[in-house]
Amino acid sequence: METLLKTAKNFLVNVTARQSYEEACFHLKYCVERLNPEELCILEKDPSLDKSYINFVNVAECQSFAISVFVIPTGLKLPLHDHVGMTVITKVLWGELDVDSFDFIEKDKFVCHHMGGEGVQYPSFTMRAGDCQLFYPFKANLHEFKARRRCAIVDFMWPPYNPAEDRDCHYFMSQPHLGLRRNDTETEKLVYLQRIPCPSYFYTQEVLYRGPPLDLRYL
Numbered sequence: 001m002e003t004l005l006k007t008a009k010n011f012l013v014n015v016t017a018r019q020s021y022e023e024a025c026f027h028l029k030y031c032v033e034r035l036n037p038e039e040l041c042i043l044e045k046d047p048s049l050d051k052s053y054i055n056f057v058n059v060a061e062c063q064s065f066a067i068s069v070f071v072i073p074t075g076l077k078l079p080l081h082d083h084v085g086m087t088v089i090t091k092v093l094w095g096e097l098d099v100d101s102f103d104f105i106e107k108d109k110f111v112c113h114h115m116g117g118e119g120v121q122y123p124s125f126t127m128r129a130g131d132c133q134l135f136y137p138f139k140a141n142l143h144e145f146k147a148r149r150r151c152a153i154v155d156f157m158w159p160p161y162n163p164a165e166d167r168d169c170h171y172f173m174s175q176p177h178l179g180l181r182r183n184d185t186e187t188e189k190l191v192y193l194q195r196i197p198c199p200s201y202f203y204t205q206e207v208l209y210r211g212p213p214l215d216l217r218y219l
């Protein structure tokens with residue numbers, strides 16, 4: 001975790017002209033991959049983690065990034081949501097989840113994030129303990145996570161959600177089968193992503209972070 005914070009400081013706070021976005025992604029993913037359940041105090045057998053609700057832990061948040069943990073009971077899901085202009089690195093600490101991801105294909109993506117619009121659905125995939133995935137502002141920015149088996153994930157995202165800077169979280173429902181689109185390597189499924197209010201089934205219970213204290217003063 002200390003290495004992650006140092007790397008975040010180097011690439012997201014004290015940014016130099018020589019650093020590229022790709023380098024930031026590479027180095028931050030390397031650090032997120034090394035986070036483990038023990039250091040975050042998110043153990044599968046911990047009786048204080050509720051098995052009926054999604055537990056949410058706000059591990060750290062500053063102006064430049066946020067680190068959160070979700071513990072998702074079997075069969076429950078984080079509904080389809082977006083991360084406007086944000087990059088997210090997700091690591092599975094334990095358990096298994098299915099991921100569906102999408103992007104808007106219409107020209108004015110910013111309007112789509114507020115109003116809904118036509119999108120492309122990427123092939124679904126399953127993430128297992130130790131797997132780590134990048135979701136970009138321009139690729140797989142909208143996604144839905146469903147726990148195939150009770151799981152815990154840690155999200156490192158930058159910049160963090162901030163409605164004051166137009167980075168609110170919006171929810172969507174995918175209306176499938178507008179057709180198919182062929183690109184160079186694969187056939188993609190086209191969908192309509194309808195903007196919806198936060199689904200009523202999506203309820204999270206916040207649990208306090210119990211890992212080692214984090215020093216965010218210089219971030």
Ligand SMILES: [Fe+2]
Binds near residue numbers: 081
């Ligand atoms: Fe997300």
